[in-house]
Amino acid sequence: xxxxxxxxxxxxxxxxxxxxxxxxxxxxxxxxxxxxxxxxxxxxxxxxxxxxxxxxxxxxxxxxxxxxxxxxxxxxxxxxxxxxxxxxxxxxxxxxxxxxxxxxxxxxxxxxxxxxxxxxxxxxxxxxxxxxxxxxxxxxxxxxxxxxxxxxxxxxxxxxxxxxxxxxxxxxxxxxxxxxxxxxxxxxxxxxxxxxxxxxxxxxxxxxxxxxxxxxxxxxxxxxxxxxxxxxxxxxxxxxxxxxxxxxxxxxxxxxxxxxxxxxxxxxxxxxxxxxxxxxxxxxxxxxxxxxxxxxxxxxxxxxxxxxxxxxxxxxxxxxxxxxxxxxxxxxxxxxxxxxxxxxxxxxxxxxxxxxxxxxxxxxxxxxxxxxxxxxxxxx
Amino acid sequence: xxxxxxxxxxxxxxxxxxxxxxxxxxxxxxxxxxxxxxxxxxxxxxxxxxxxxxxxxxxxxxxxxxxxxxxxxxxxxxxxxxxxxxxxxxxxxxxxxxxxxxxxxxxxxxxxxxxxxxxxxxxxxxxxxxxxxxxxxxxxxxxxxxxxxxxxxxxxxxxxxxxxxxxxxxxxxxxxxxxxxxxxxxxxxxxxxxxxxxxxxxxxxxxxxxxxxxxxxxxxxxxxxxxxxxxxxxxxxxxxxxxxxxxxxxxxxxxxxxxxxxxxxxxxxxxxxxxxxxxxxxxxxxxxxxxxxxxxxxxxxxxxxxxxxxxxxxxxxxxxxxxxxxxxxxxxxxxxxxxxxxxxxxxxxxxxxxxxxxxxxxxxxxxxxxxxxxxxxxxx
Numbered sequence: 001x002x003x004x005x006x007x008x009x010x011x012x013x014x015x016x017x018x019x020x021x022x023x024x025x026x027x028x029x030x031x032x033x034x035x036x037x038x039x040x041x042x043x044x045x046x047x048x049x050x051x052x053x054x055x056x057x058x059x060x061x062x063x064x065x066x067x068x069x070x071x072x073x074x075x076x077x078x079x080x081x082x083x084x085x086x087x088x089x090x091x092x093x094x095x096x097x098x099x100x101x102x103x104x105x106x107x108x109x110x111x112x113x114x115x116x117x118x119x120x121x122x123x124x125x126x127x128x129x130x131x132x133x134x135x136x137x138x139x140x141x142x143x144x145x146x147x148x149x150x151x152x153x154x155x156x157x158x159x160x161x162x163x164x165x166x167x168x169x170x171x172x173x174x175x176x177x178x179x180x181x182x183x184x185x186x187x188x189x190x191x192x193x194x195x196x197x198x199x200x201x202x203x204x205x206x207x208x209x210x211x212x213x214x215x216x217x218x219x220x221x222x223x224x225x226x227x228x229x230x231x232x233x234x235x236x237x238x239x240x241x242x243x244x245x246x247x248x249x250x251x252x253x254x255x256x257x258x259x260x261x262x263x264x265x266x267x268x269x270x271x272x273x274x275x276x277x278x279x280x281x282x283x284x285x286x287x288x289x290x291x292x293x294x295x296x297x298x299x300x301x302x303x304x305x306x307x308x309x310x311x312x313x314x315x316x317x318x319x320x321x322x323x324x325x326x327x328x329x330x331x332x333x334x335x336x337x338x339x340x341x342x343x344x345x346x347x348x349x350x351x352x353x354x355x356x357x358x359x360x361x362x363x364x365x366x367x368x369x370x371x372x373x374x375x376x377x378x379x380x
Numbered sequence: 381x382x383x384x385x386x387x388x389x390x391x392x393x394x395x396x397x398x399x400x401x402x403x404x405x406x407x408x409x410x411x412x413x414x415x416x417x418x419x420x421x422x423x424x425x426x427x428x429x430x431x432x433x434x435x436x437x438x439x440x441x442x443x444x445x446x447x448x449x450x451x452x453x454x455x456x457x458x459x460x461x462x463x464x465x466x467x468x469x470x471x472x473x474x475x476x477x478x479x480x481x482x483x484x485x486x487x488x489x490x491x492x493x494x495x496x497x498x499x500x501x502x503x504x505x506x507x508x509x510x511x512x513x514x515x516x517x518x519x520x521x522x523x524x525x526x527x528x529x530x531x532x533x534x535x536x537x538x539x540x541x542x543x544x545x546x547x548x549x550x551x552x553x554x555x556x557x558x559x560x561x562x563x564x565x566x567x568x569x570x571x572x573x574x575x576x577x578x579x580x581x582x583x584x585x586x587x588x589x590x591x592x593x594x595x596x597x598x599x600x601x602x603x604x605x606x607x608x609x610x611x612x613x614x615x616x617x618x619x620x621x622x623x624x625x626x627x628x629x630x631x632x633x634x635x636x637x638x639x640x641x642x643x644x645x646x647x648x649x650x651x652x653x654x655x656x657x658x659x660x661x662x663x664x665x666x667x668x669x670x671x672x673x674x675x676x677x678x679x680x681x682x683x684x685x686x687x688x689x690x691x692x693x694x695x696x697x698x699x700x701x702x703x704x705x706x707x708x709x710x711x712x713x714x715x716x717x718x719x720x721x722x723x724x725x726x727x728x729x730x731x732x733x734x735x736x737x738x739x740x741x742x743x744x745x746x747x748x749x750x751x752x753x754x755x756x757x758x759x760x
Contacts, residue, residue, distance in 0.1 A: 005705075005722070005724070006705055018405060019405070019406075021401075021402075021405050021424070022401075022402035022403075022405045022406055023402075025398060025399070025401050025402045025424065026399075026402055026660070026719070026721050027720060027721070027722070028720070028721065028722025028723065028724055028734060030724075031424075044401070044405065044411075044424055044425060045424060280406070284717070293712075296705070298705070298708060298709050298712060299709055299712040299713045299716070301712070301716065302716055302717065306686060306687075307686075325385075325386055325676070325678070328678060329678050329679055332673075332678060332679040332681070333679045336679070336681065336682055337664070337682065339406070340407060340408070341406050341407070341408065342385070342407070342408025343408065344385065344408055344410075354408060
C-alpha cells in the first residue's frame with residue numbers, strides 16, 4: 001500500500017459528496033470536491049470552487065484526480081465529452097449521463113431495451129398532448145425533459161390548457177415535452193444497484209419510498225411484503241438499465257407498483273440516491289462506499305442487510321428558531337437508536353437538511369423511532 | 381437546527397483525528413484539526429498546522445472551536461491549564477490528562493482509589509530497583525513515567541544493571557522511574573468506556589487484545605469466554621477510573637488477566653483507542669462518534685454490538701513495493717466481508733498503517749477473514 005491511494009474527484013458540493021467523504025476516509029482513498037461555493041455541504045473535502053458549466057474549471061479539477069464522478073447530474077455533456085476526449089476518466093461516462101439528463105432520451109432508450117414503463121409520448125404541440133390525455137383516462141404527468149428533480153419540472157395536466165406556458169416556450173425545453181401516464185400505483189419502489197466499468201453488478205434489497213409533495217420522505221428497507229417475483233423483476237430491471245445504458249457507480253431506479261400489478265420505471269439516478277441513505281447503517285456496504293469502489297473499478301462490497309429492517313426519514317425544512325444542540329440532545333435521549341445525519345445546510349422551507357435512520361427487528365418500531373427523532377429535530 | 385452546529389477542535393493529526401472526521405460528517409458537527417504537518421492522516425479536517433507545545437499556537441486554534449479534545453496525550457499540561465484558566469473548554473480536562481501523561485501519578489491515584497494493579501514502586505536509585513526485583517520474582521517491568529507508548533519507554537529488567545542508562549539520567553524522566561510487577565498473565569483485556577462532563581457513563585463489551593512486540597495486533601470483541609464476574613469487574617473498574625480521575629470522552633483501560641485470577645490495570649488512554657476500532661462496524665455507536673458526543677456533553681449512544689463477534693487486525697508496517705490499488709482489489713475479492721481502513725500514512729517498518737475489521741457470527745471466521753485480508757494488504 002505504499003503507492004499513493006487513488007484520488008476521486010466529485011463534481012458538486014451537496015450532501016451526496018458530503019456523505020461520500022466518510023467512506024473515503026475509512027477506505028483510505030483521497031477525495032476532492034469541486035463545489036459551487038465555499039460553504040457547501042461537502043466543504044471539508046472541497047479543493048476547488050467554481051462553475052461546473054465551464055470546461056476550463058472542470059478541466060483544472062480533473063488534473064488533480066484519477067477519476068471524476070458526481071454529486072448531481074447537471075454537468076453539461078459537452079464539458080464531459082471534451083474531457084473524455086482528452087483522456088479523463090469520467091464515471092459514469094457522458095454516454096450514460098445523457099440518459100439521466102434528458103428524460104425523453106431515457107424513455108426512448110428504455111423502450112428500445114423493452115423495459116416496462118408508463119405509457120408516454122413526446123409532446124410538440126397542444127393537440128398531441130390532448131390526444132395523449134384522452135387516451136390515458138383524462139390525465140397525464142407532463143415533464144420537462146431536462147432539469148427537473150424533487151417535484152420540479154413536473155406537472156399533472158388534464159388538458160393542454162394546463163400547460164400553455166410550457167407549450168408556448170418549447171424551445172426552452174429543447175423543443176418538446178414528455179407526457180406520461182399518471183400511473184394508478186399502490187406504492188413507489190426503488191431498486192439500488194452498482195456497476196463497475198469492467199462489468200461487475202450488485203444490487204441491494206428493494207426498498208419502498210414514500211413521497212410527500214413530490215419529495216422523498218420515508219424509505220422502508222426492505223420493501224415490506226414484496227414477493228420474490230417482484231424482487232426478481234426489479235433486480236433484473238436494474239441490471240438491464242445499468243448494462244443497457246452503460247451506467248457505472250451507483251444507480252437508483254425509481255418504480256411504481258401499479259394497482260394492476262405492473263412494475264414500471266419512473267425515474268433514474270446515476271449516483272447515490274436518497275432511497276439508499278439507509279445503507280449507511282443498514283447494509284454491509286453503504287451506497288457511498290460502493291459508489292467510490294465502483295467508479296474506481298474496485299471489487300464491489302456485499303449489499304447484505306445488517307439488520308432485519310432499516311427505516312430512513314428525511315429531515316425536510318426546519319424551524320430556524322430551533323437550536324441544533326438542544327434539539328439534537330433531546331432527540332438522542334428520546335430516540336437512542338436513531339442515527340442522525342445532518343448536511344450542514346442553511347435552513348429553507350422543504351429543503352433536505354438531513355435524515356435519520358433506525359435499524360431494528362421490526363419495521364413498525366424502526367419507523368416510529370425514526371419519525372419520532374425527526375419530529376424532535378425539526379420542531380424541537 | 382438552524383443555529384450553527386458545535387465546532388470540535390482536535391489537537392493532533394493522527395489516525396484517531398482522522399477517524400473522528402467520518403462521524404463528525406455524519407452527525408453534522410464541525411471538526412477542525414490542529415496538525416503537526418500538512419500531510420497528516422487527518423489532513424482533510426486540518427485547519428491549522430503548528431506545534432501543540434506552544435501556548436500561542438493552541439490558543440489561536442482554541443478560538444476557532446467550541447471544545448478542544450485530543451488525538452494524543454502529549455499536549456503539555458501547562459498549555460492546557462493556561463487555556464482552561466482563560467475559559468477554554470478542554471475535554472478531557474488537564475486534571476484528568478495529568479494521570480495519562482505521568483504513569484507514576486496514575487499509579488498513585490489508582491492506588492488511592494483502591495483499584496487493582498500490579499505491584500509497583502517509584503524508583504529513584506539502583507538499590508530500590510534491585511529490592512523491587514528481588515521482591516517480585518527476580519524480574520520487573522521498568523517504565524519511564526512520561527512519554528512511553530506502543531512499547532517505547534518500557535523495558536524488562538532483571539537487575540538494576542539492565543537500566544543503568546536510565547538510572548544515570550533520572551532527571552530526564554522527571555527524577556524517578558516506575559517499576560512494575562511482571563504480571564504472569566493468561567491474556568490482555570481492554571475495557572472501553574465513555575463519560576460526559578455532566579456524568580453519564582457507558583461502557584462497551586470487554587475485549588481481548590493480542591500484542592506483538594509491544595504493539596496491539598489483534599482485538600477480539602467481545603473477549604471470548606469471559607465470565608459475568610469478570611465483565612462486572614472490568615466495567616466497575618472503568619467507571620471508577622473515569623469518575624475518580626475526572627475523565628471525559630472515551631477512556632480505554634488496558635488490563636491483564638493474571639494466571640492467579642487477578643484483573644489488574646496496565647495502562648490508561650483518555651481518547652479513542654486501538655482496542656476500540658472494532659466499534660466502527662461492530663457497535664451501534666463507534667468510539668469515534670461517542671467521543672465527539674461525550675466531549676460536547678451530548679447524550680451518549682448505545683454501545684450494543686451489531687454482530688455476535690468483531691475482530692480487528694492492525695496493518696503493521698508495509699511492503700513499500702506493494703501497490704495500494706492492486707493489493708486493495710485483491711483483498712476485497714478474497715475477503716469480501718473485510719472492512720479495510722487505511723490511514724494515509726507513509727510506510728515505515730512496524731508503523732500502524734491501517735486496520736481491518738470483520739464482523740461475523742463466529743470469532744474463528746472473523747479472525748481468519750481479517751487476518752487474511754491484512755496479509756494480502758501487507759504483502760500483496
